[in-house]
Amino acid sequence: MFRILHLADLHLGWKPAFMPPDRAVERQRRRDRLLARAVDYALDPTNGVRLVLIAGDLFETHRPDTALVAEVVGQLRRLESGGVPVVTVPGNHDEITYHDSVYRTHGSSWPGVLVQNPLPDHVVTLAIGDTPVHIYSLAYTGGVTPAGVPLRDFPRRDEPGLHVAVFHGTLGDWGGDRCLALDRDALGRAGYDYVALGHIHQAQEETLGRTRVAYAGAAEGKGFDDPGTRAWTLVEVEPGRGVVGLRRVPVDVQVVDTVTVDAGRFASAEELRAYLEGVAPPDAILRVRLEGIPAFSVDPDALQVELGSRFFYVEVDDATEPVTREQLAAWATEPTILGLFVRRLQEEIEGAVDARQRRIAERALRLGIRALLREGSGR
The missing domain is CATH 3.60.21.10 (Metallo-dependent phosphatases)
Incomplete structure (x- = not known):
């Protein structure tokens, strides 16, 4: 052969x-x-x-x-x-x-x-x-x-x-x-x-x-x-x-990759950054696409600079849908489906018996808000 x-x-x-x-x-x-x-x-x-x-x-x-x-x-x-x-x-x-x-x-x-x-x-x-x-x-x-x-x-x-x-x-x-x-x-x-x-x-x-x-x-x-x-x-x-x-x-060549991450999975910007530092080898050419509804403010430019010292080249594409605490509080007072959903999930978060249950409830809150707003059925 x-x-x-x-x-x-x-x-x-x-x-x-x-x-x-x-x-x-x-x-x-x-x-x-x-x-x-x-x-x-x-x-x-x-x-x-x-x-x-x-x-x-x-x-x-x-x-x-x-x-x-x-x-x-x-x-x-x-x-x-x-x-x-x-x-x-x-x-x-x-x-x-x-x-x-x-x-x-x-x-x-x-x-x-x-x-x-x-x-x-x-x-x-x-x-x-x-x-x-x-x-x-x-x-x-x-x-x-x-x-x-x-x-x-x-x-x-x-x-x-x-x-x-x-x-x-x-x-x-x-x-x-x-x-x-x-x-x-x-x-x-x-x-x-x-x-x-x-x-x-x-x-x-x-x-x-x-x-x-x-x-x-x-x-x-x-x-x-x-x-x-x-x-x-x-x-x-x-x-x-x-x-x-x-x-x-x-064959061993430079990795070129696009990684899509739900930022709503993380409790803070620091936790998100720590996760992203391990998603590819240091020599990679990386595009990070952030989605979801995080509980913190996302600064894509700062994140790109921070990750730039970790990888050969990085681009950060911010497609998140941020929700502030003030916005959550305002929605919770509404006599709407969205308001009812926010109140119910806030009760779940406050009554969580451990960190894992609390995180699941927080993520469910963010994903549910996104779905209701997109479908227009929240009000």
């Missing part, structure tokens, strides 16, 4: 605009080491990787920084020197269309196999041990690659071996300019053993006929709405049987 490392959407050179400049530069520096980590993994003989596929958007832009290009070329040469072939497919961010695209200016010396043909075609046959691996692909090229309708013409040689297609595009309908659409039925009829896809940043897979199709996803994402998969995608191949498995192997 051997494995194929399927990469996509590394977006090297990307820098977060939502962070302060010093944090953004550091975040970019860390993300730009992603390819080196993938190469380290592929060259470790215990992992069994014999081929690396890069299914588009290796770079964030078609004209990346010169120093970054040199670093990437050096890493790909490491694969070559280690006997691991690599196939690079341009994407829509690092599109080959432009005259100054990195793949045009460095195409003649690009390590491994660089896909440059604008139409689906057989690109190369690689010998992996005793198994011929036939690669099919295209590099989307504006004005040449068909656009406006999904591609339906997928060639496949009638030869023994493993047949693998690599595309940076979407399954289904055309998604607009600079989007390569692939017809599901036609792709299934082509009879490939595996289709390695890029463009969608989430890890996805499906089967079309006998063909296994997968998006590797972005191992390290860009932001809160694109947190990344935190995993390498490995295709397991058994000679004579073809693709026998697909594995997602965890």
Whole structure:
């Protein structure tokens, strides 16, 4: 058995605009080491990787920084020197269309196999041990690659071996300019053993006929709405049987996460802050969304500053619905459903036999008020 490392959407050179400049530069520096980590993994003989596929958007832009290009070329040469072939497919961010695209200016010396043909075609046959691996692909090229309708013409040689297609595009309908659409039925009829896809940043897979199709996803994402998969995608191949498995192997990258917390669970702002300090590792990029009806005043700016020394980067989104003691007292005097509810729950709080019962009653009071106010049935 051997494995194929399927990469996509590394977006090297990307820098977060939502962070302060010093944090953004550091975040970019860390993300730009992603390819080196993938190469380290592929060259470790215990992992069994014999081929690396890069299914588009290796770079964030078609004209990346010169120093970054040199670093990437050096890493790909490491694969070559280690006997691991690599196939690079341009994407829509690092599109080959432009005259100054990195793949045009460095195409003649690009390590491994660089896909440059604008139409689906057989690109190369690689010998992996005793198994011929036939690669099919295209590099989307504006004005040449068909656009406006999904591609339906997928060639496949009638030869023994493993047949693998690599595309940076979407399954289904055309998604607009600079989007390569692939017809599901036609792709299934082509009879490939595996289709390695890029463009969608989430890890996805499906089967079309006998063909296994997968998006590797972005191992390290860009932001809160694109947190990344935190995993390498490995295709397991058994000679004579073809693709026998697909594995997602965890990779150590910066955690990007959104945590939603009911602030009404806590008795004070200090208790809330202490809880939030433990919701993610110290190196995390964190968005905290506060909901509920707390019994204390929430200062999101101060909380963000306090948590900022704990995590790499923090944003606090305050969506709480605060209720003051004065407001509770005013509601308790009303001859309404809301007033009756507040009085009943205040009695429960005053009669609580221990701290746990009191906290449950306090939370029930806040949640009930929110529900009654939203439904308009409190009065």
